[in-house]
Amino acid sequence: MNLELKVAEIVSRISGRKVQNINPEGELKNELALDSIQIVELFASLENEFGVELPLKLMTVRTSKEFLRILEETLEMQNTI
Amino acid sequence: MVELLQQMNFQSLYFKGEIYDKPAVKAGIDHLAKYLLKNIHSQSPFILFSAYNHIKTVIAYYAILKAGKIAVILDPQLKSLEWNEIINDVCPAAVILLNEKSISFNYNSEITFRNQDKSLNVISDLQDVCTISYTNAEDGYSKGAMLTGKNLLAEAQGIISTNYLKKDSVLCALLPFSHLYGFAYGILAPTMAQGSGLITEVNLSKIPEIVNEINQSGVTHLHTVPSLYYLLSKIPNPHHSFKHIQEFYSGGIQLPFFIYESFYQKTGKKIREGYGLTEGSPAVAGNYDEEGTIFGSFGKAFPGCKIKIVNEQNLECQAEEVGEICIQGDMVFKGYYNHPETTGKVLKNDWLFTGDFGKKDSSGNVYFCGLKKNMINIAGNKLYPQKLIRLFKLNKNVEKAEIKVDSSLIQGSTIKTIISLRDNSIKLQEEFKSWCFENINNTLLPKSWLFE
Numbered sequence: 001m002n003l004e005l006k007v008a009e010i011v012s013r014i015s016g017r018k019v020q021n022i023n024p025e026g027e028l029k030n031e032l033a034l035d036s037i038q039i040v041e042l043f044a045s046l047e048n049e050f051g052v053e054l055p056l057k058l059m060t061v062r063t064s065k066e067f068l069r070i071l072e073e074t075l076e077m078q079n080t081i
Numbered sequence: 082m083v084e085l086l087q088q089m090n091f092q093s094l095y096f097k098g099e100i101y102d103k104p105a106v107k108a109g110i111d112h113l114a115k116y117l118l119k120n121i122h123s124q125s126p127f128i129l130f131s132a133y134n135h136i137k138t139v140i141a142y143y144a145i146l147k148a149g150k151i152a153v154i155l156d157p158q159l160k161s162l163e164w165n166e167i168i169n170d171v172c173p174a175a176v177i178l179l180n181e182k183s184i185s186f187n188y189n190s191e192i193t194f195r196n197q198d199k200s201l202n203v204i205s206d207l208q209d210v211c212t213i214s215y216t217n218a219e220d221g222y223s224k225g226a227m228l229t230g231k232n233l234l235a236e237a238q239g240i241i242s243t244n245y246l247k248k249d250s251v252l253c254a255l256l257p258f259s260h261l262y263g264f265a266y267g268i269l270a271p272t273m274a275q276g277s278g279l280i281t282e283v284n285l286s287k288i289p290e291i292v293n294e295i296n297q298s299g300v301t302h303l304h305t306v307p308s309l310y311y312l313l314s315k316i317p318n319p320h321h322s323f324k325h326i327q328e329f330y331s332g333g334i335q336l337p338f339f340i341y342e343s344f345y346q347k348t349g350k351k352i353r354e355g356y357g358l359t360e361g362s363p364a365v366a367g368n369y370d371e372e373g374t375i376f377g378s379f380g381k382a383f384p385g386c387k388i389k390i391v392n393e394q395n396l397e398c399q400a401e402e403v404g405e406i407c408i409q410g411d412m413v414f415k416g417y418y419n420h421p422e423t424t425g426k427v428l429k430n431d432w433l434f435t436g437d438f439g440k441k442d443s444s445g446n447v448y449f450c451g452l453k454k455n456m457i458n459i460a461g462n463k464l465y466p467q468k469l470i471r472l473f474k475l476n477k478n479v480e481k482a483e484i485k486v487d488s489s490l491i492q493g494s495t496i497k498t499i500i501s502l503r504d505n506s507i508k509l510q511e512e513f514k515s516w517c518f519e520n521i522n523n524t525l526l527p528k529s530w531l532f533e
Contacts (some may be wrong), residue, residue: 016497016529036285037460038528041491042310048490056315059286 003075007068010045014038024065032064047073052078084230085211085273086110086147088237092248093277095298096136097184106140106272109186113144116188123174123197126150127208130177131157132259134282137179137186139268141512146211148176153213153225155189157181157257162472162520163223170225170418172201177315205418213418216359220465221453225418226261228357235411236265236362237273239383243369244302244328249304250276251298251325255291255305257283260461261363262332266304288312292322299325306333306461307340308491310352314344323348330355332364333461334493335449341376354379356449360433361386362412366447378446386410388447389432390439398440403450406439407432457484460492462524469498472521478503478513484527497529505532 004024012019015032025041028034034042036059043058046067052074094101117128128150130141144491145152153171155164176193209229214420218224246252251270256263271278279298281291285308293314295303303326305313310331316322329344332355341352355367356379368380382388387409390398398404413433416424427434436454441447457464466484473482481501489495502509510532517526 014528016527016531033528035523035528037308037492040285041489041495042491044311052314054274056288056312056317059288063218 003072004068006049007046007064007071010042010049011064011067014042014045022064024068027062028064028067029062042067049076050075084148085233085311086143088234089143089272090275091272091277092275092281094136094139094271095251095277099136099184101136106136108295109140110143110147110164113140113186113188114147117144117148117150117175117192120192121148121150121174123172123195124222125172125174125195125197125201126203127153127171127173128175128177129153129155129171129173131155131179132257132264133157133179133181134258134263134267134280135179135181136184136280138258139272139280140186141177141179142212143269143272145177151207151210151213154215154259154261154264156215156522158259158522158524159519160522162475163466163522167225169200171213197328203419204421205416210415214264214359215466216261217456217463217468218417218423219465219467220334220423221471223468224420225417227415228362229415229526231411232362232414233265233269234273236364237269239385239412240266240270241274243367244270244330245269245369246276246302247273250274251300252276252302252303253279253281253295253298253300253304255281255283255303255309256333260333262293262304262357262383262461265363266342283309285309285312288316292316296322301325301327302330303328304330304332307336308460310336310344311340311491314340314347316347323350326350328353330367332357334374334458336375337490351376353422356447358378358435358437360414360427360435361408362414365410365412366409371514375446378442378448381445381447382408382410382502383412386412387491388441388445389466390441399425400443401440401451403438403440405453406435406447406449408435409433412532451527457486457494458495459489459494459496459524464496464525466496469521469525469527471497473498473500473517474515475520476516478509496527497531498527499531499533501533 008019008022132138132154141513211230212228213225215223254263254267258267277452291484316486329352331352351374353368353374357363366382366385368374389407390404392404409432470482483499485497489496
């Protein structure tokens with residue numbers, strides 16, 4: 001599974017931007033105009049999609065790239081366990 | 082109005098690490114009320130105040146009542162278009178725009194007194210009205226729901242009795258006070274109950290700090306919305322963090338099962354769901370039976386309040402039959418300010434027709450079954466598409482606007498808008514979006530824009 005693409009698709013659905021217009025390093029709040037409740041939505045959508053429990057620190061990440069990094073770490077930890 | 086002030090019964094309000102006891106809060110109320118009375122020139126019965134989650138909001142609200150005026154709750158998120166509509170509607174004698182960054186008042190910079198406005202034409206009977214809360218209406222224009230002292234006393238008593246609040250209870254509403262749900266549980270109930278209250282900001286990026294504050298203040302009863310419970314369920318060591326909390330309550334929007342279940346798995350606590358609407362002051366029902374909560378049901382009517390379900394022929398439904406939820410009791414509002422016709426559509430023979438579908442089971446527990454009215458509930462923010470379309474069309478470049486609704490895991494619903502502009506250039510699209518963010522409450526705005 002291409003995690004990066006999947007995260008971009010979810011960010012696209014929530015932000016209303018096309019996948020190709022999602023800059024992984026762009027700020028979720030400033031560049032994609034996501035508000036806090038949409039970041040919670042993003043959080044829950046990722047958990048739902050990947051069947052993992054993500055940490056609360058996800059609420060403070062600034063970019064979709066950081067979201068991806070935490071998701072990868074969490075999936076890796078889950079596989080290790 | 083005086084009734085509410087006389088019933089004030091609390092021990093302390095906690096705010097930003099400080100403790101405000103009743104004498105201190107009362108002194109603040111008296112001081113501000115005197116200042117208002119001394120400086121008001123207008124005969125308008127209304128004073129607007131911005132309801133931040135702040136100790137000054139509590140003081141401002143009761144000072145307005147003490148000055149004999151009607152408090153109009155203002156959402157600090159409002160932008161110029163809606164703000165001007167409310168100003169024109171009530172022509173307030175004063176506007177209190179609190180500086181949320183400072184603890185103490187600066188009357189000169191936070192209060193503006195307005196001159197008599199001859200255009201104020203009051204056709205509503207304002208007898209006993211003490212508070213107005215604006216709510217969205219089907220025609221796209223916000224309406225001021227008139228609440229009397231009797232409504233709010235009944236509401237406070239309903240909350241106190243169903244939450245079993247005692248002297249050692251500490252109530253916290255993790256909700257914006259500018260919404261009536263937050264106002265009732267964050268200002269009204271904590272000041273009327275004999276216990277204490279915690280006033281805290283609602284910031285989804287600061288959940289660990291908020292939880293720490295909740296723990297430090299010994300909060301025993303927490304009220305918030307499903308999205309917050311979703312985040313609260315992720316707090317490490319919840320048994321320690323929530324050790325003082327006896328009851329968790331949810332409202333604003335139907336609680337999704339995955340949030341209820343995940344919270345229960347982590348904390349061992351069942352979230353009790355309630356039901357209300359601005360016109361019901363707002364909470365009218367809850368899962369307050371001592372034996373616990375029934376998931377999917379918002380419980381039973383508060384004491385002093387009746388709920389019936391009626392079919393299209395206006396006849397009461399049988400158990401399990403779906404119909405419109407109707408409310409009767411002291412919590413039911415007086416009507417929409419200066420809108421008798423709209424009032425007549427929802428208040429019939431002493432019953433409030435909520436515009437919500439529901440059903441009762443054989444034990445009298447009520448279940449929400451959807452919206453009859455053309456309303457969208459986005460994470461507890463109620464929106465009529467017509468309002469947004471109307472506001473968009475105030476922009477001279479808009480030729481056509483349409484709203485589409487999508488379902489959402491956390492927010493219940495989200496909206497996207499399809500806009501046709503005078504020309505479809507990127508420059509005009511960006512100008513239009515900037516205009517929206519400057520002039521319209523951002524919480525109402527869609528996050529997805531399609532220009533065609």
